[in-house]
Structures are given as C-alpha cells and as structure tokens.
Amino acid sequence: MKIIDIKLFIANPGEENIDENFSNEIKYFGKNLIFVKLVTDNGIIGWGECYSQSDRDTQITAHVEKLKPYVIDYDPKNIRNFIVGAYRDFSNKRPSMDFWCAVSGIEIAMWDILGKYYETPIYNLLGGKVRENIKVYANGWASSLDHESLAQDATNIVQKRGFKALKFDPFTGPWEDWPENEIIFEAVKRVATVREAVGPKIDILVEVHRRLSISKAQIFSKEVEKYNPFWIEEPCISENINAIKEVKNSTKIPVVTGEALYSRNMFREVFEKNAADIINPDICNTGGILELSLIASMAETFSIGVSPHGWNSTGIGASAALHASAIMNNFIIYEYMVHVEDYSKKITTNHPEVENSFIQLSKLPGLGTEIDEKKLTFKNNFKKRNFGNLD
Numbered sequence: 001m002k003i004i005d006i007k008l009f010i011a012n013p014g015e016e017n018i019d020e021n022f023s024n025e026i027k028y029f030g031k032n033l034i035f036v037k038l039v040t041d042n043g044i045i046g047w048g049e050c051y052s053q054s055d056r057d058t059q060i061t062a063h064v065e066k067l068k069p070y071v072i073d074y075d076p077k078n079i080r081n082f083i084v085g086a087y088r089d090f091s092n093k094r095p096s097m098d099f100w101c102a103v104s105g106i107e108i109a110m111w112d113i114l115g116k117y118y119e120t121p122i123y124n125l126l127g128g129k130v131r132e133n134i135k136v137y138a139n140g141w142a143s144s145l146d147h148e149s150l151a152q153d154a155t156n157i158v159q160k161r162g163f164k165a166l167k168f169d170p171f172t173g174p175w176e177d178w179p180e181n182e183i184i185f186e187a188v189k190r191v192a193t194v195r196e197a198v199g200p201k202i203d204i205l206v207e208v209h210r211r212l213s214i215s216k217a218q219i220f221s222k223e224v225e226k227y228n229p230f231w232i233e234e235p236c237i238s239e240n241i242n243a244i245k246e247v248k249n250s251t252k253i254p255v256v257t258g259e260a261l262y263s264r265n266m267f268r269e270v271f272e273k274n275a276a277d278i279i280n281p282d283i284c285n286t287g288g289i290l291e292l293s294l295i296a297s298m299a300e301t302f303s304i305g306v307s308p309h310g311w312n313s314t315g316i317g318a319s320a321a322l323h324a325s326a327i328m329n330n331f332i333i334y335e336y337m338v339h340v341e342d343y344s345k346k347i348t349t350n351h352p353e354v355e356n357s358f359i360q361l362s363k364l365p366g367l368g369t370e371i372d373e374k375k376l377t378f379k380n381n382f383k384k385r386n387f388g389n390l391d
Contacts, residue, residue, distance in 0.1 A: 001117065002073050005039040006106070008061050011376045013343040032057050032378070033313050033340075035371055036064060036105035040076065044116050047371050048109030049317040050101040051285035054385065063102030066090075076110040077117075079290055083107065087263070100262040100285050107288030108320045108367070115366030122323040122366060126293060129326040133358040137165035137205055139310075140339030145172055150190055151197040157338065158198050164357040165230065165333060166194065167205035174386055175211040184216060188223045195227040203230035210234045210260065214243045221251040231256045231278060245275035256280050259309040263287050267295050271302040278332060282309035283321045292324045300330040310335030315348030319367040322352060326361055334359075347375045 012032045034057060036048040050060050070085060086103045087095060115122045123129045141157040143149055150168075157163050170190035173183065194204055206229045212220065217235035224232070231254040236243035238260040248255040258279035261267055263286060270276055279299055283292045296306045306328055308321045314337055325331045336354060345351045350369045352359045362368030 001044070001075055001077065001113075002041050003038050003071055003076055004041050004073070005037075006064070006068050006071050007037040007039075008064055009035040009037065009371070009373070009376055010057055010061065011035065011347065011378050012381065013346075013377060013379075030054065034060060034101075034105065035313075035316060035376075036109050037371070037373075038071070038076065038106070038109040038113060040113060044113050045370070046076065046109035046111070046113035046116070047316050047367060047369075048105040048107065048112065048288075049284050049312050049320070050105035051097075051282050051312055051317075052101065053097075056098060059098040060101045063099050064105065067102060067106060071106060076113045079107060079110050079114075082110065083287065083291065095262065097260075097262060097285060100287055104284045104286065104288040104291075107290065108283070108316070111289045111320070111323075112366040119365050121361070121363060121368060122289065122320075123326040123361065126289070126323070126327045129361060130329060131326055131331070131361075133360050134322050134325050134331075135165075135333045135358055136163075136336040136354060137167050137203065137333050137357070138163040138338050139167040139207075139335050140337045141166060142168050145170065145190060147190065147193045150193050154194045154197040158202055161338070161354070162356040163354075164201075165203035165205060166198065167207055167233070167335065168194070169207040169209055171208070171211060174389075175209055177211070177213040178216060179212070181219065184220050185223065187220065188227075191224050191227050191229065200228070204228075205230045205233065207233045208235045210237045212236060214246050217243075217247045218250050221247060221253055225251065225253060229253055233257075233280065234259065241269045241273055241275045244270075245273050248276060254278055256307065259285075259311075261286070263291055264295055264298060267298065271298060271304065274302060274304075276304060278305040278307050280307050280309040280335070282311065283324055284312045284317045289320055289324050292321075293327060296324070296328040296330060300328075305330050305332045307332045308334050311337060312340075313344040313348070314338075314341045315344040315351050315369050316367065316371065318344075318352055319362070319369045322359060322361060323367070347372055347377075 034050040038046040170187035233256040235247045254277035256278045257276045
C-alpha cells in the first residue's frame, strides 16, 4: 500500500456573532481549521487535522507541502519511520510548532488509513481501550465576559447540554506578565460568578493562557482558591518550567501545562521537575496519535495526569484525541470546543456525540468520522489583532 496523493483544506464558517468585550482569541471563529487528506493506491482515504493559530496558516500548510515529496509513494503502515524521517532528516532535529502541526495532521491521516485497512478502530491498533466513554469539558461556551452573560451561558451549557465541567479564560486585555491587580481581582470575580451560577458540583477549569509572571500567578491562585477550581491552566509561559513549578508549589489547585509543548522532548523537563499536576498536549500539534500516547506513558511514570488540549474541530481532531484518550491509564478529561461544534457537524460524517459530558467511543474503522468535502467553506475573515503596546 502506498500514498498516491495528499490534499490540504483550509476551512472556516465565517464571522461569528461574539460580543466585542470577549477575547479576540475566538472572535470570528478565532482561526481557520486545516485538514489533511491522504489517498492510497488501493482507494483508502485517510483524514487528519493540523492545529492552527490566527495568522499562521501559511507556515503550517507550507510544511505539509514541503513534506509532500516524502509522503507520496510512502507506505502509511510505517508511522514510526515517518516520524523519524520528519524529525531527524526533514527538520534536522530543529522543529517548531508549525512543523509539528504539519506532522500531526499527516500522522493522524495515516492512522485513519491503517484503521480502515485493518477494518478496526484506531484504539485497537494501539493495544486496546481501557475505557468505553471519554469524559469531556466544554470550552468556547461563553459569549461574553460580562457577569450577567457569563452566569446565563454557564447555566445554559450545564442545564441544556449536561456538561459537568466548564473551562474559560476570565482575563481581558493583552496577555501581560504584570497586569494591574485590579485586572486579576476582576478575573477572580468572573470565576466567582460562574461558580455561583453552576453550583458546587460542576468543575470549573480556569485558563490563564501563559499570561502571568510568577508573583501575579500566585496572587491569582490564592484569591481564586475559595471557588474550588478544578485546575489553573498555564499560569506562566511554557518555556519557563521553573516558573510553572513555583506556582504549582504555592497553591493547592492543580496546575496544568503542555498545550504549547511539542513532542516528548519538550515534556521531559516538566516530568523531571514535577512541575505540573496535569499536562494537556494537543494531538494536532504534538506529533499526532502515537506521540501523544507516548507522552502520556511518560507522564504516568511520574504520577502526572493527561487532559488533551482540543482547540481543533470537534470532528477529525477530536476523534483522533478520543482514540488516544481511550488507551491512557492516566487520562482525566478532554477539551470539547462547543463553539466549533455546529460547523464541525456540518462538515463531518458520524460526528462524535456528547451526552452528559461523555462521548462513547466509535466502533467504526479508523477515526470513525470523515470530512464531507462538498460542505467545506472558507471566508477571508482576517482581522488585524492587537500588536505590541504602541498605537
């Protein structure tokens, strides 16, 4: 079996009606989705997805295009060898986020082909599942950071959708290391608003997006403890593992890092220093299904849990993460982006279904879901973002 074609699709649904006060990170859908399609000489098609960021699509798709000569005529059964070649020979062991996004999309598509070739779900090819249902939390549910809207949106996602865990970023403005304490205290109030709205039994996961200095993160974590958050995610920049560890050691709230770390090599220091309670690698940017499962196995030996990041489609990207999550002993919960769900359902077949904060594993071969190419859309919704401190 050989790969005879590789195609890229960049997609988005266009503008979303999101409040002006809300974070620009998800305004206008926030970014484009990047899908990879592999076609084999025996007619099997595999789908993958690359993680993407605003303004960085070209860098990611360019890596896929440059990898194309190495992928064409390649046997997709040899996934480990593909990773070796991409990392060692293509990148000369000098990878980047954009490189790993491209590799992840191709690797996921190869697994989809293997599952279809052997007529079994991917998790069976990874040694078999250890759970039937995957717990998920909702993100992207807040239409505004206004307190009244926050309370209403949180109530709706719990009562109408049955989610038992919610994540949101309570901060506004640029991602400053040293924001005024007034900004920190206002973020704490927003967490309090959500806690009051959903009650004590719903888990609240607090996103910080690598914003804060050590001392500011410690102030925030101390003030927010009373609202019993499930975790604080990425309080400091991922490159400074010592900073994350210092915050972790100063609070009883579990601390998470990992969405901006790629491949096993970048997680090693986190584990050796016991710098986090939980890691959240993203399957669409950390190397794909196999790499995520290997990272999880490393984490398990250090008693660190895994909650895969999921700022991708809830179709292809999420399905890949569900297969990997099914085989992890130390899996905790997966991120489900509800604001991407409607579009993902439109463009994918056999889309995963959330029921009471759980998704039942698919029994279909491969990923279990595919892109309907005719339904893909793209609108140029570029919006210039904040850039530096000067006008």
